[in-house]
Amino acid sequence: MKLTILLFGISTDLVGATSLSFSLSSGSSVLQLKDKLQKQYPQLSQINSYAIAVNESYASDELVLKDNDVVAIIPPVSGG
């Protein structure tokens, strides 16, 4: 399945892109996506920690992804 990955804050600088097209075997969970992202972009481990949002909502590691989901990498937020 194909996913769109959006990058924000420091993750944009680390990966050098604001969005990516990403392929993953169907039925994969958020955790599996994180593992694969980490392998492909080891520089992401420089961030304290990051959350994942799927289709504009925070997602748990167990959530199963679907084709065409929009996944955002959310580094520690610092608004206000």
Added chain:
Amino acid sequence: MSNTSIKITSDKLSLDECYEFVTDDSCGGITAFVGTVRNSTQSKEVTQLDFSTYKPMAIKEMQKIADLCLEKFSIKKIAIHHVEGMLQIGDVPVIITVSAPHRKAAFEACEFAIDTLKESVPIWKKEHFSDGEIWVNAHP
């Protein structure tokens, strides 16, 4: 009529607008939190701040905070406005106003709203110094 006003803008925020939105004849008080850009972080001089957002999700998360405040506290109306883009020292990145029949709920809701915004709303600030820049909270 909605009891919440949520906005992310690259324009200057208006305290008047946030104040006017929450005024209500049933209310005995209005609280406001106005965030301002500080001139230093850990004794380093900040020259400017750049706010970036995941706008559609940030709006949703701000709306959730406003709805939660209406549910949790005895308040009447709440406005949460945030900026995106480059700000200078003294500029205002965020304004929250709350009206309530009694003041305690207005103070509590206002504090809860800014604390939760800082934890959950996908907005990031990059601090610019005279000798470089850093994403706030990003590193261990």
